[in-house]
Amino acid sequence: MDKQAKIELGVGVLVVLAAAALFMLAMKVSNFAAVAQDRPTYTLKAHFDNIGGLKVRAPVKLSGVVIGRVSSIGIDRSNYRALVTMKIDRAYELPTDTSASILTSGLLGDQYIGLEPGGDDEMLADGDEIELTQSALVLEDLIGQFLVKMSDSKGDDK
Amino acid sequence: MIRMLRAIGRWGLSRLRAAGRAGLFLFGLLPALAYPFWRIRLLLKQVYNTGTLSLPIILTAGLFVGMVLGLQGYNVLVDYNSEEAVGTMTALSLLRELGPVVTALLFVGRAGSALTAEIGLMRSTEQLSALEMMAVDPVRFIFAPRFVAVVLVVPLLALIFTALGILGGYLVAVGWLGVDDGAFWSQMTAHVDWQDDVVNGVIKSVVFAVWVAVVALFQGEEAPPTSEGVSYATTRTVVQGSLGVLALDFVLTALMFN
Numbered sequence: 001m002d003k004q005a006k007i008e009l010g011v012g013v014l015v016v017l018a019a020a021a022l023f024m025l026a027m028k029v030s031n032f033a034a035v036a037q038d039r040p041t042y043t044l045k046a047h048f049d050n051i052g053g054l055k056v057r058a059p060v061k062l063s064g065v066v067i068g069r070v071s072s073i074g075i076d077r078s079n080y081r082a083l084v085t086m087k088i089d090r091a092y093e094l095p096t097d098t099s100a101s102i103l104t105s106g107l108l109g110d111q112y113i114g115l116e117p118g119g120d121d122e123m124l125a126d127g128d129e130i131e132l133t134q135s136a137l138v139l140e141d142l143i144g145q146f147l148v149k150m151s152d153s154k155g156d157d158k
Numbered sequence: 159m160i161r162m163l164r165a166i167g168r169w170g171l172s173r174l175r176a177a178g179r180a181g182l183f184l185f186g187l188l189p190a191l192a193y194p195f196w197r198i199r200l201l202l203k204q205v206y207n208t209g210t211l212s213l214p215i216i217l218t219a220g221l222f223v224g225m226v227l228g229l230q231g232y233n234v235l236v237d238y239n240s241e242e243a244v245g246t247m248t249a250l251s252l253l254r255e256l257g258p259v260v261t262a263l264l265f266v267g268r269a270g271s272a273l274t275a276e277i278g279l280m281r282s283t284e285q286l287s288a289l290e291m292m293a294v295d296p297v298r299f300i301f302a303p304r305f306v307a308v309v310l311v312v313p314l315l316a317l318i319f320t321a322l323g324i325l326g327g328y329l330v331a332v333g334w335l336g337v338d339d340g341a342f343w344s345q346m347t348a349h350v351d352w353q354d355d356v357v358n359g360v361i362k363s364v365v366f367a368v369w370v371a372v373v374a375l376f377q378g379e380e381a382p383p384t385s386e387g388v389s390y391a392t393t394r395t396v397v398q399g400s401l402g403v404l405a406l407d408f409v410l411t412a413l414m415f416n
Contacts, residue, residue, distance in 0.1 A: 010206045011206050014314060021320065029324060031352055
């Protein structure tokens with residue numbers, strides 16, 4: 001094998017390895033595959049009293065299956081409640097009396113929006129709002145309530 | 159006292175002049191950068207010298223860094239019953255920091271120093287002047303192919319390093335320590351973002367490549383034409399190249415991940 005052929009072979013090995021590495025990083029390691037197949041979505045809105053630690057791009061789940069993502073989080077100026085907009089896969093239609101609650105995956109996991117479909121015949125359309133919402137559980141509030149209940153029940157005993 | 163101040167001043171001025179010369183050097187290089195693509199053989203030879211010959215060290219280092227990350231990550235995470243997250247941890251630390259940085263550091267030692275020594279010796283044996291005598295522009299013929307090769311090769315090596323590191327972490331975590339196979343990969347896909355993590359890592363390593371290429375070529379060009387001068391220049395390439403990569407990494411991390 002002459003020198004030029006050896007050089008070309010060596011460069012070829014380098015390029016092929018790098019391409020394989022890039023392919024693995026795209027398909028197996030990162031979310032490139034999910035981003036690439038952008039499926040058509042529609043937008044839903046929901047007001048929450050407290051969103052806890054919800055972040056943009058957090059998953060929206062129906063019975064545990066991811067059907068959409070949170071696209072933006074803001075404050076509604078008119079009533080000072082948190083306004084969450086989410087993009088839902090067009091394949092999934094939801095009844096108008098669907099309720100949304102902010103849940104936590106596991107004890108220390110990320111927060112997500114869990115949807116609970118109702119029984120209505122009408123379906124939510126693009127830009128509609130989910131009226132029934134439940135805020136995130138804030139641990140401090142929970143402990144506060146617990147303490148109040150404890151002191152109440154002690155008072156009853158006397 | 160005055161003499162000391164004078165020495166400090168002289169030192170500062172000479173540093174500043176060197177920085178200026180390096181800037182001019184890079185500026186002079188820019189118009190010639192398209193040339194290596196017309197003379198593809200020159201470019202291929204440099205890609206082979208700097209890239210393919212660096213593969214063994216990159217492959218071994220990547221594998222072992224990934225294995226160590228897997229082992230350390232497992233030891234910490236197992237206390238919180240979340241040892242599946244070891245894949246996410248390995249992938250994120252490799253993609254964002256270790257892949258680009260360690261590759262650039264290894265590259266400075268393996269190929270940057272060789273470039274400096276090569277060009278320093280070309281200058282001291284007056285090969286560069288000889289080329290000019292033959293009306294061959296050394297900037298287009300010697301410097302541009304090396305610069306382009308380094309900038310192309312370092313990101314490729316960083317990708318290979320990262321992928322192999324993740325495989326190393328996989329070997330240790332799944333093969334040896336018994337982390338669940340499916341959870342290892344699915345947690346990783348859930349937390350690693352293509353744009354934020356993979357693309358930003360590649361951008362980092364392109365920036366490091368430009369820095370390393372400028373330092374290595376400029377030190378070779380500047381080297382006094384003695385054997386001692388060439389050896390000092392090689393040392394300076396490794397020191398300035400490595401420190402620059404670390405400093406740039408801090409700046410880029412602050413810009414990208416905040």
